Amino acid sequence: MQEDVGAEITEEPVEGDTAPEPRGREAAPGRGHTLVIGAGMAGLSAADRLAEAGERVTVLEGRARTGGRIHTFREWDGATLDAGASWMRGEENNPLADLVRSLGLRTAVFNRSTETAYDPKGRRLLFDRHRRNMEDVNLLHEHMYWANIGAGSQESMEQGIDQALYDANLVRARARDAKEIVHRMVEGDHGADAEEVSFEAVGALHEFSGDDVVFPDGMGQITDHLARGLDVRLEHVVLEVSHGEDGVSVRVDTPDGEETLTADRVVVTLPLGVLKAGQVDFRPELPEDKRLAIERLGNGRLEKLFLRFDEVFWGDAEVLVHLGTEHGAWFHWYAGQRVLGVPVLVSRNGGAPARFLAKMSEGEVVEHAMASLRTMFRKAPDPVDHHLSAWTDDPFARGAFSYTAVGSGDGDRVALRASVDDRLFFAGEATEIEHIATVHGALLSGLRAADMVLEAQG
Incomplete structure (x- = not known):
């Protein structure tokens, strides 16, 4: 996964800010009531499709916001950051691209043409x-x-x-x-x-052709659109999911105390990390093949650091590659000034580099990053601001995305996505085979789960 932030921005008008009409509040004839756990891309795409088909839908989200592992951060004056998922891989035949185009969202094409590499001592490599x-x-x-x-x-x-x-x-x-x-x-x-x-x-993932793009105004616009008019209940932390012949019941912890919601069925879009942590009880317990799949599949760790400066000191390069860094940290830097409109450098660290940095305080992480940058740019100034993600410590994520661990395979993802007694349905990028660890994979999984719900009703 390579994330670049080059220019070539397309700009079209975005839909108005008028209050959306309520959707999915009542069941049409022949439809029922579905609870959706999780207001990320998978949960909201499922809820959106179900509501459009006449299903009554209630979305339960533990956070105080929608988006899940899509988190558009707008607290920096003049800049919009995507602290989680931030890019769309391949525009051609990609259902996410179709949705983005229908909304008229601004996109910026990735650009690796100005990538510059440096050796361990900070010397620029010849082209x-x-x-x-x-x-x-x-x-x-x-x-x-x-x-x-x-x-x-x-x-x-x-x-x-x-x-x-x-x-x-x-x-x-x-x-x-x-x-x-x-x-x-x-x-x-x-x-x-x-x-x-x-x-x-290797080679197991399907990639769409065409340009890879990011969103200057944030990927959160997409989940905001999907959530429009739906009954989304924030700060509703799911504790237990029960099902039987009469339907499902979900026990939640809310700001007003615990309560139990009942419905005909439930779509579970909890991230793999949350399932692994056993934070939600299932009664009766999940089938053995599903429990084994949760155990075998890998849960990835990846964090982002954004550094904001008063001015650009790294030249025209939009991607910086630094070989031989300590524990592999800060290998890639992405320059965001063309897309974000302010001098920002972004770095992503996964696996061992992420674990290495996790032992440090936030201040120490920034200092370590600056020490690495100053190997390449001796006079680099201190940043005026920073933002560090913490997806591994987030109780509603417990990691970045799934991966196929040694000993696991496609069969585990098939088991994870399988429905249980036509009452429990599952979605999320971890349930995908060809599109894991992607936003479009989460979208496709939600649409698939919604279609399974509708088919189960006959």
């Missing part, structure tokens, strides 16, 4: 050297793609990388640089180390 490194990385990916056809579920990405290095005959400095870059890419794509990720995950 030909960096281009050769990326050609070597592409060569490794090609060997890994074909090698993984016969891979077993117990083989790791690390084993695949080592085999690819051998097959590609890369040695010495070229092998070192290519291996480091691939490792950082694995950490960013999966939120885990190469030793933790199944080698089968």
Whole structure:
């Protein structure tokens, strides 16, 4: 997963701010009442489709906001930040792109043409050297793609990388640089180390063609739109989900105390990390294959740091690559001034680098980041502000996104998405096979779960 913030911004008018008409408050003839747990992309896309089909829908969200792992942060004057999910991968034939276009949202095309790389001592690499490194990385990916056809579920990405290095005959400095870059890419794509990720995950994901884009005004606009007019109950923390022949009941903790809501069925869009933590009791307990899937699938760790400065000191480069950093932290920096309108650098750390930084206080993380930046830019000034995400510590996320861990596979995601007695339905990016760890995957999973609910009603 590579996240760039280049220019080429499309701008169209956004729908007005008039109060939306209530939706999904009453059931149409032949429809019933569905509770949706979670007001992220999966939950809101399911609720939106169900409401449009005449279902009565009640959305329960533990946070004081909608969006889930999409969190548009607007507290910085003059800048809008997406502290969580922030980009759309591939515009062509992507259902998320269709929705974005229908809303007329501004988008900015990713741009890697000004990527600049630095060695461990902060010396800028010659263009030909960096281009050769990326050609070597592409060569490794090609060997890994074909090698993984016969891979077993117990083989790791690390084993695949080592085999690819051998097959590609890369040695010495070229092998070192290519291996480091691939490792950082694995950490960013999966939120885990190469030793933790199944080698089968290579080539298993479907990518849409076309441009990859970000949202200058925030991805939260999409979930805001899906939530319009719905009965969304914020600060309703789900404690227990029960089901039987008569329907479902969900016990929640609210600002006014505990209460129990009843309905015909429930769509569960809890993140994998929350399911792993056992924060919600299911009565009767979930089927064994679903419990094993929750246990086997990996839960990725990935955090973002935004640094705001008074002025741009990094030149025209929109992507900075820093090889040989301590524990692999701060490998990628993305310059956001063209999209965000202010001098901002953004870095993402996943897997081992994220765990390394998690041992520090927030102030120490910023200091460590600045020390790394000053290896490349000796006179870099102190930031005037910063924002550090904390998805792993968020009780309603418990991580960034799922990944296919060693020992797990597509069968676990199939088990996770399966309905239970036509009462419990499941959605979320972790229930996807080809579109895991993506916003469009969450969208597709919610639409799928809604269709299953509607089909179950006959």
